[in-house]
Amino acid sequence: MTKQILLFAPVLLLWACGDSSSDSVGTSPIQAAEIIPFTDSRDGQVYKTVVIGSQTWMAENLNYETKGSCCVRCAEMKTVNVNYAPGGYFTQSYCAKCAEYGGRLYTWDVATTACPSGWxxxxxxxxxxxxxxxxxxxxxxxxxxxLKSTTDWNNYGNTDDFSFSALPVGYSGISVGPYGSGDCYNHEGTGDYAYFWSSTEVDNLTAYYMYLSKYGNAAISTFDFGKSSGFSVRCVKD
Incomplete structure (x- = not known):
């Protein structure tokens, strides 16, 4: 089994916001979001989607199984015999079905092509x-x-006003096995952080990502993580 190791990149924090206090006079009222279902024709999974401003976003993390992804939570494990020549066969367990919570985590290369057609x-x-x-x-x-979900975070006061429902599933390394997808390892940040890939590269090792934290941060950054890290994916409509 080959392990894709988390790579560390130089600090390049682009834009942080949401650290200060709130209600201002004359701002636009928040309208209740309309949830629209979308069915991924590749595997039949149904996702909530929501319009925010001029964009249509998936309101759930992508859960499409592909090589270079891993389960945040596993709903069903299976065991198989694998032939590792010249040592012979060994028993190995792998996740056969992801739990719906939190979707899957993806390396950057895989994330760039993981969204369904039209997204x-x-x-x-x-x-x-x-x-x-x-x-x-x-x-x-x-x-x-x-943007945060009102549950699962290790802090209080999240309002999820736009039904984006960002879950704090954290981040992970991804081990790539012979079955297509892989396993999460060194999984950290559950309850404290949400990380989402962007398609924008910095160089051959790093790319921008968006993150939210329990400490009140919302930012677009390249700090600390390389493309082999396992982050969540939110698709936006073409």
Whole structure:
């Protein structure tokens, strides 16, 4: 089994927001989001989607099984015999079915092609557009609380005003086995962080990602993680 190791990149924090306080006079009211179902024709999975500003986003993490992805939580394990020549056969367990919670985590290379037809991995600029839409003209708005789910986080006060419902599934390394997808290893940050890939590269080792934290941060960054890291994927409509 080959392990893809987390790579560490130089600090390059582009844009952070939501650290300050909130209600401003004259900002636009928050409208209740309309949830629209979308069925992925590749595997029949149904995702909630939501319109935020000028964009249509998946309101759930992608859960499409492909090589270079791993389960956040496994619903069904299977055991197989694998021939590792010249040592012979060994018994190995793997996740045969992901739990619905949190979707899957993906390496960057896989994430760039994982979204279904008509959808794509958002660019750095598209994440910035989402941040601006969520602020509703209030420069002091708490972007993080407006995007986070109201459950599972190790902090309080999240409002999920736009039904984006970001879950704190953390991040992981991904071990790639002979069955297509892999296993998560060194999984950290559950309850504290949500990480989402962007399609925008920095170089052959790093790419931009969006993250939310329990500490009140919402940012687009390249700090600490390389393309082999396992992050969540949110698809945006073409």
């Amino acid at each position: 794509h991995l958002p660019s750095q600029d598209e994440w910035s557009t989402l941040f601006n839409a969520v602020k509703l003209g209030d420069p002091l708005a708490h972007i993080d609380t407006r």
